[in-house]
Amino acid sequence: xxxxxxxxxxxxxxxxxxxxxxxxxxxxxxxxxxxxxxxxxxxxxxxxxxxxxxxxxxxxxxxxxxxxxxxxxxxxxxxxxxxxxxxxxxxxxxxxxxxxxxxxxxxxxxxxxxxxxxxxxxxxxxxxxxxxxxxxxxxxxxxxxxxxxxxxxxxxxxxxxxxxxxxxxxxxxxxxxxxxxxxxxxxxxxxxxxxxxxxxxxxxxxxxxxxxxxxxxxxxxxxxxxxxxxxxxxxxxxxxxxxxxxxxxxxxxxxxxxxxxxxxxxxxxxxxxxxxxxxxxxxxxxxxxxxxxxxxxxxxxxxxxxxxxxxxxxxxxxxxxxxxxxxxxxxxxxxxxxxxxxxxxxxxxxxxxxxxxxxxxxxxxxxxxxxxxxxxxxxxxxxxxxxxxxxxxxx
Amino acid sequence: xxxxxxxxxxxxxxxxxxxxxxxxxxxxxxxxxxxxxxxxxxxxxxxxxxxxxxxxxxxxxxxxxxxxxxxxxxxxxxxxxxxxxxxxxxxxxxxxxxxxxxxxxxxxxxxxxxxxxxxxxxxxxxxxxxxxxxxxxxxxxxxxxxxxxxxxxxxxxxxxxxxxxxxxxxxxxxxxxxxxxxxxxxxxxxxxxxxxxx
Numbered sequence: 257x258x259x260x261x262x263x264x265x266x267x268x269x270x271x272x273x274x275x276x277x278x279x280x281x282x283x284x285x286x287x288x289x290x291x292x293x294x295x296x297x298x299x300x301x302x303x304x305x306x307x308x309x310x311x312x313x314x315x316x317x318x319x320x321x322x323x324x325x326x327x328x329x330x331x332x333x334x335x336x337x338x339x340x341x342x343x344x345x346x347x348x349x350x351x352x353x354x355x356x357x358x359x360x361x362x363x364x365x366x367x368x369x370x371x372x373x374x375x376x377x378x379x380x381x382x383x384x385x386x387x388x389x390x391x392x393x394x395x396x397x398x399x400x401x402x403x404x405x406x407x408x409x410x411x412x413x414x415x416x417x418x419x420x421x422x423x424x425x426x427x428x429x430x431x432x433x434x435x436x437x438x439x440x441x442x443x444x445x446x447x448x449x450x451x452x453x454x455x456x457x458x459x460x461x462x463x464x465x466x467x468x469x470x471x472x473x474x475x476x477x478x479x480x481x482x483x484x485x486x487x488x489x490x491x492x493x494x495x496x497x498x499x500x501x502x503x504x505x506x507x508x509x510x511x512x513x514x515x516x517x518x519x520x521x522x523x524x525x526x527x528x529x530x531x532x533x534x535x536x537x538x539x540x541x542x543x544x545x546x547x548x549x550x551x552x553x554x555x556x557x558x559x560x561x562x563x564x565x566x567x568x569x570x571x572x573x574x575x576x577x578x579x580x581x582x583x584x585x586x587x588x589x590x591x592x593x594x595x596x597x598x599x600x601x602x603x604x605x606x607x608x609x610x611x612x613x614x615x616x617x618x619x620x621x622x623x624x625x626x627x628x629x630x631x632x633x634x635x636x637x638x639x640x641x642x643x644x645x646x647x648x649x650x651x
Numbered sequence: 652x653x654x655x656x657x658x659x660x661x662x663x664x665x666x667x668x669x670x671x672x673x674x675x676x677x678x679x680x681x682x683x684x685x686x687x688x689x690x691x692x693x694x695x696x697x698x699x700x701x702x703x704x705x706x707x708x709x710x711x712x713x714x715x716x717x718x719x720x721x722x723x724x725x726x727x728x729x730x731x732x733x734x735x736x737x738x739x740x741x742x743x744x745x746x747x748x749x750x751x752x753x754x755x756x757x758x759x760x761x762x763x764x765x766x767x768x769x770x771x772x773x774x775x776x777x778x779x780x781x782x783x784x785x786x787x788x789x790x791x792x793x794x795x796x797x798x799x800x801x802x803x804x805x806x807x808x809x810x811x812x813x814x815x816x817x818x819x820x821x822x823x824x825x826x827x828x829x830x831x832x833x834x835x836x837x838x839x840x841x842x843x844x845x846x847x848x849x
Contacts, residue, residue, distance in 0.1 A: 289775035296769060441801035594805055595769050596778050 258303055260610055266306045267327070267629055271313040272366065275301060277335060281365045284392040285407035286399065293595060307629060309636075318635060320549040324580060326631040328618065329609055332550070332559065332566075333584040336542035336591040340557075342384065347538075355383065355393050355539035362396055362417075364410035375420035378534020385539030386429040387437035393537055394425045395446055426531060437592075542591035551578065558590050559583045564605030565612070580618060582609060733826040737764050738784070740834035749821045755781060755830060756816040766832055772817035774798045777806035779816035784829040786812055791824045808833035 257266050274280060276297050283290045301308050312318060314334065323330050339354040341347065353373060360368025381397060383390045396404070401418050409417075429436055447454055544559070546552035553560045553570040560570035561583050568576040584605040585598050593601070612618045627634070732748040735758060739745070749758040756779045759766035767778035774796075780803065783789040789812040795803060799818050806813060816830070 287775070289770050289773035292771045292773060292775065293769040295771065439801065439805065441798070444797065444801065595776050596767075596780075596805065596807065599767060599769070599778060600807060 257606055257609070258300070258305055260606055261613075264305060265628060266303075267309060267632065268301065268306065269309045269312045269314070269318075269632075271311070271317075273310040275308050275310065281360060281363050282389075283363075284359075284396060285362065285409035286395065286404065287392075288407065290595075309632065312632075312636065315547050317639065318632070320547055322635065326627050326635070327580075328626050328628075329580050329582065331564075331582045331584055331605060331609075332547075332587055334544075335586040336544040336557070338543040338545050339538060340541040340543050342538060342540065351378075351534055352536040352538065355385065355389050355537045356542060358393055358537055359389065362409055362413035364408075364413075368410075369412065373416070373535065375416055375422055375535070377421070379421050380424045380426070380531075380533040381422050381535040381537065382426045382428060382531060382533045383537045383539055384428050385437075385541070386427050387539060387541075388439060388442050390427055390537075390539035391438050391442045391446055393539060394427060395449070397422055397425055398452055399449060400451065422535070426533070542586070544587050544591070556590065559587050561588055564588060564601075564608045577617075731823065733821050733823060733828070735821070735825070736827075736829045737762075737766075737781075738829060738831045739765065740832055751821050751823065753821050754817050755779075755819040755821070758821070759816060764832075766816055768817060774802055774815070774818070777802045777815065780806040780808070780813060780833055781816045781819070782808075782810050782831040782833055783812040783814060783819075784831050788825060788828045789814075792819060806833075 257264050268275060270277070276294060279291055279294055279297070300306060314320060314323070314332075320330070337356075339356055346352075351374060353371065357368055357371055358373060359365075361371040361373065362368075375397075383394055396409075396413075396417070397420070401414060404414055404417060446452070543557045544552075546554070551560055551566060551568055551570060552558075560567040562574060562577070564582045564584055566578040566581040566583050567574060568578055582605050584602055586593075588605070589597075589601060609618075731751045733751065735747045735749045735755065737745045737747065737759060745762065745764060747758055747762050747764075749755070753761075754772065756766060756768045756772060758764075759779075760768065766781070769778045770776040772779075783792070792814060795814065795818065799815055803809065803813055803815055806815075813833075819825075819830075
C-alpha cells in the first residue's frame with residue numbers, strides 16, 4: 257500500500273501487543289531462517305506513513321463499523337485463530353489439544369501460556385494430520401532439548417520439554433502420502449535429526465493409479481516420495497490407521513471416486529486398529545473466526561470476496577460489494593500457503609484497492625476526509641476513560 | 652557512510668552486510684541517495700578500510716590479507732562483470748553489469764529491481780524465484796541442491812528453467828543471461844495437484 261500510494265497513511269492494528277502474527281506465533285523456534293522476513297516487516301512498520309497499534313481487539317476495543325467510519329479503506333487480515341473439529345466422540349477428553357494451541361504454547365504466545373500440556377504421564381503422543389504444522393509439533397516434542405535450548409522457544413515450554421517423558425509420536429492421516437500436506441524440506445529435516453528414528457510401513461507408500469497422474473506432473477511429490485523411500489533409516493512416518501482412547505476411527509483407502517488429483521476422499525474399510533497414547537494433538541487445519549458486521553462464509557470458513565473485495569453476501573449477488581472493505585491472507589483464501597502465497601495474495605488485494613480508487617468506486621468515500629489515526633486514538637482514549645470510570649465504581 | 656568504504660572482498664561478507672542494507676534502500680525506495688555510491692572505492696582510505704575490514708572480518712569469520720584487499724580495492728572499477736538482463740512482470744527490461752561472485756538477488760536489489768528476498772538468501776522461501784529465459788544458460792548453472800529444489804517446488808509459476816535468484820551466482824559463462832521475474836499467478840495451484848503446504 258505504501259509503495260502504491262504516495263499519500264497513503266497506513267495503520268496496522270493487532271489484538272496482541274506485538275506485530276507480525278504468524279511469523280512470531282506460528283513459525284517453529286528451530287526454524288529461525290523463516291523468521292528473517294521480520295526484518296522486512298520491521299522496516300515497513302518504521303515507515304513514516306505507517307503506525308502500529310497493539311492491544312486493540314476488533315470486536316471489543318473497536319467494532320468493524322467504527323473502523324469503517326474512521327478509515328477510507330479497511331483491510332482485514334486477521335487470519336485463522338480457531339480449529340477444525342474432528343467431529344468424533346471423545347474429542348473433548350483431557351489430554352487432547354489443538355496443534356495451534358500447542359504451537360502458541362511453545363512460541364510464547366500470550367494466549368498459550370496456560371496450556372500446561374501434560375508431557376510427563378505418558379511416553380506416546382498421537383498427532384492427527386500430516387501437514388507442516390503436524391511435523392513442527394512432532395519435531396518440537398522429540399528434538400533433543402539441548403538443541404531447543406539455543407532457540408527462542410518459550411522458557412516454560414523448554415522447562416516442560418526437559419521433563420517430558422514422551423518418546424514416541426505417531427503422525428496419522430486419513431489419506432496417503434501423496435495427499436499429505438507436509439513438504440519435502442520439513443520431512444528431510446525430520447529424517448536428519450540425531451537419535452530420532454522414523455518408521456513407515458512400506459504398504460503405505462504404494463500409490464494408486466490416480467496418484468500416478470499427480471506424480472508425473474509434480475516434481476514436489478517426486479521429491480517427497482524419494483525422501484520417504486531413502487534407505488539408511490527405516491524411513492518415513494507412521495501413517496497409521498488408528499484408534500484413540502476407546503473412540504474408533506475408520507481406515508482409509510484413497511480410491512479416486514472420479515474427482516480431481518489430490519482431491520481423493522478417504523473412505524472407511526471397516527478395519528480398525530487401536531493405539532494407546534496419553535496425548536493427542538489435532539492438526540487438521542485452522543479455521544477463521546467471524547466478527548460482527550462481517551459477511552462470512554461458514555461453510556468455507558472464509559470471508560466471501562472477489563479478488564479481495566468483500567462481498568456483501570456469501571451466496572447471493574456476486575456484484576454487491578462492501579465499500580471500502582477488503583480482505584487478505586488466510587481470512588481470504590483459507591488457512592493454506594507459504595509466505596510467498598500471502599505475498600501474492602496481498603498484491604492482489606492492493607491491486608483491487610488501487611483499481612477501486614482509480615475507478616472512483618471509493619471516490620465518494622475518499623472525497624470526505626476521514627478521522628483515520630486521529631479518530632482511532634480518540635476512540636481508544638474515550639474507551640480507556642470509560643474503563644477507568646467503571647473501575648472507580650462510578651458506573 | 653561507513654558502508655561506502657567497504658570493498659567487495661568476498662561474497663559471504665557481502666551477503667551479510669549488503670543484504671540488510673540493499674533491501675532496505677532499494678526495495679522500499681525511502682532514501683533518496685543513489686545506491687551506486689556503494690561501489691565507488693575510496694582509494695584514499697585504503698589503509699583505514701583494511702583495518703576496519705579486518706575487525707569486521709573477525710566478526711564474520713572471514714579472512715582478508717592486505718594483498719587481496721588492495722587488489723580488490725584497486726580493481727573495483729575494472730573488476731570483471733557480466734551483463735545480466737532482468738525482465739519484469741510487465742515485460743520491461745533492465746540491463747545490469749553484475750560483478751562476478753554476486754548473486755542475482757543481490758544484483759537485483761542493488762539496482763532497484765523488484766525481486767523479493769524474504770528470507771535474505773537462507774533457502775527458507777521461494778520469493779526470489781527467477782526464470783532463466785534461455786535454456787543454454789540454464790544448463791550452464793550448477794544443479795540446484797536438494798534444499799534449493801525443496802523451496803523451488805513451492806514457487807509460483809514454476810518452469811523447467813526456474814531457479815532461486817539468491818542461488819544463481821554470476822560467473823563469466825553467464826554473460827548475457829536473461830532472467831524473467833514471474834508474474835504472480837491468480838491460479839495458486841500448479842497444474843496437477845500439489846499438496847498445499849501450511
